[in-house]
Amino acid sequence: MRHFLLFGAAASALVVPAAAWGLVFKPSSLPAGKVGVRYHVVIHVSQNGHHPALGRNAPSYTVDCFGADPTGGFINDCPKLPPGIRLEPYTDATCAPPLTRPACIVLTGIPRKAGTYSFRLSAPNLDSDSVRGILRKFTIVVHR
Numbered sequence: 001m002r003h004f005l006l007f008g009a010a011a012s013a014l015v016v017p018a019a020a021w022g023l024v025f026k027p028s029s030l031p032a033g034k035v036g037v038r039y040h041v042v043i044h045v046s047q048n049g050h051h052p053a054l055g056r057n058a059p060s061y062t063v064d065c066f067g068a069d070p071t072g073g074f075i076n077d078c079p080k081l082p083p084g085i086r087l088e089p090y091t092d093a094t095c096a097p098p099l100t101r102p103a104c105i106v107l108t109g110i111p112r113k114a115g116t117y118s119f120r121l122s123a124p125n126l127d128s129d130s131v132r133g134i135l136r137k138f139t140i141v142v143h144r
Contacts, residue, residue, distance in 0.1 A: 022047045023123060025136050026102075032141040033082065033111045039140075042090055045123055046102035054099040056126050062089070063105045067122025067133035075135075080119035082142045084112035087121075111142040 026044045033039040045052065045063050053061040065087050066076040081087065086109050091097065095104030103123070117140050122133035 023052060023125075023134050023136075025121070030107070030138050030140045032143055033085070034143050035111050035114055038108075038110055039082075039085055040106065040108045042092075042095070042104055042106045043121070044095065044102035044104050049102070051096040051099040051101060051103045052123065052126060053103075058124070058126055061103060061124055061126070063103055063121055063123045065119055065121055067120075067135070069132075069135070072132055075120065075122070077119040077121075080117060081107070082111045082113065082115070082117045082140055085109040085140070107140070114142050114144045116141050 024044075024046050026046075027041070030041055043063070047054075051061070065078040065081065066074070069075045078087065085107055088106050088108060090104040090106040092104070095101050105121070118137060119139075120135045120137050122135055125132065125134050
C-alpha cells in the first residue's frame with residue numbers, strides 16, 4: 001500500500017531538528033530486529049502531546065518515508081527500509097483519531113536480510129505554506 005503526503009499549505013521541510021518545531025517522534029530511536037523474526041514498532045508523532053493537525057485546517061496529514069527535502073525536491077527513502085519491513089498508517093487507543101492523540105505509523109514485517117538501514121521519515125509542517133516536510137532520520141539494525 002502506498003501512502004500519500006499532502007503537499008501544499010500542509011507541508012514544509014526544515015533543516016532544523018523536528019524538536020525545534022515542537023514535533024516529537026517516539027520512540028526517538030528504533031530497536032534492533034532479527035532476520036526471520038516479526039518486527040513491529042509503532043512511532044507516535046506529536047506536537048505538545050497531540051496530533052500536529054489539532055486545531056488546524058489540515059484535511060490530510062500523513063507521516064511517511066517519502067516527502068520533500070529542504071530544497072523542495074522529492075525524496076523517497078522507502079526503498080531504504082530493511083527488506084521485509086514496510087511502513088503503514090496505524091491507529092489504536094493511543095493514536096489519532098481523534099486529533100487529541102498523536103499521529104501514528106507502524107514499521108512492521110519480517111526482516112529478510114541482516115544489516116544497518118538508515119532512512120528518513122517525513123511529516124508535514126502545518127506552519128508553512130511551501131512544499132516541504134519535517135525530516136527525521138531513523139536507523140534499524142537487523143541481526144542474523
